[in-house]
Structures are given as structure tokens and as C-alpha cells.
Amino acid sequence: GAGVSQSPSNKVTEKGKDVELRCDPISGHTALYWYRQSLGQGLEFLIYFQGNSAPDKSGLPSDRFSAERTGGSVSTLTIQRTQQEDSAVYLCASSFRGGRPSSYNEQFFGPGTRLTVL
């Protein structure tokens, strides 16, 4: 079946503009994660959605960042008033979080969106 998809694959924007990044998780996956990876850095957790629960937003770096997940499926990460330090690859992952709350299920990553803020 289809994997996680993200769009756009590349986005170049000017400082101060707003951007929206989209993630389509694997059908049936209840958990969705957003990460970002700056040049030469590791993956930085941003936000996590699990079913109908309130999202874990603890990784969002500032109030310019927000995300929503509609209908338990597609998610949009919005960055307002972009800054040059927002330039990074934004990765989305999904997993099926069944079983015990403490159980882990493999994350499947999308291809990412490379954001460049000029």
C-alpha cells in the first residue's frame, strides 16, 4: 500500500511569509509525528497526534509553529512569519498505536519537505 506522503517536497519562501506543510499518513495509522532536521543536525521532535487525544506540542519551538490533524488523518504544519532559522527538512511519520499504552509500533517516515527561508 501507499506509504506516508508529504507535500510539497521543496518549498522556498521569503522571510516573514507563512507556509503550510502537508502530511498524509498511512491509512489506519492512529499516531502522527512531525520532526525537523536542520543541516547536519539530528531529528528534532515537534508535535505528536494520537487518535482523538490532545496533541503533544511540547517540541514546537515557538508560537509561530502550529499543527492540526483533520479527521484523524491528514495533518498540516503551519509556520507563520518564517525566519531563516526555520530552514530545515520537515519530516512526518505515522504509526499504528495499538495495544498497551506503553507499546511501541514502528514509525514510517515520509519523504520530507525541504523548507528554505531566504
Next chain:
Amino acid sequence: EDKVVQSPLSLVVHEGDTVTLNCSYEVTNFRSLLWYKQEKKAPTFLFMLTSSGIEKKSGRLSSILDKKELFSILNITATQTGDSAIYLCAVPVYGQNFVFGPGTRLSVLP
């Protein structure tokens, strides 16, 4: 604060060499440790380790966990140029869900 550290950060070897990548962690409520390979943008899953001393193996790759000393190693034998990638170590933690290490950038020269 939950933390995952990897070493070395960068490694250059020649084809046929064997490499060992290290991952150490300090997290509360440890459950498992995962290894990923990242070649372009999306990481791909390699191993999940939950028990100490039990080696996981897939072809030329193997990994083992030491929960007493809080580390894991990833071994790659007879390296090939296709093994060139960033190898990421990650630990699920409560709430935030995953903490990733900075990765080891492996370059395998022909």
C-alpha cells in the same frame, strides 16, 4: 532531561572494513531503543532492541543493547558504498515519544 548521544559523529572507511557505531542514552522509563538508516530525507527502520544481550541481526548489520551500561552498538561488517548514510539512534520517552541522537554520518569509500 532525556538525552541520546551517538559517537562518532562522522566516520570514513573503505569498502570491506567493519564499523561499530555507538549510542548511549539517559532516559526515564526506558522501554526500547531503535536504530534508523537515513540516506536522503526519510529514515528507514533497522532494529528495535528491548532486552539486554540479545543480538539482532540483518545481513551484515547487527545490534545489541546493554541496559545496565545504557548503550547500544550497531555493527556493520564488510561495508559497501551503499552503506553510506546517517545512522540514527532513537529512544521512545513518555510524552515526547521519541528522542533522537545526532546521528553518525558514515562514508564508505570504494
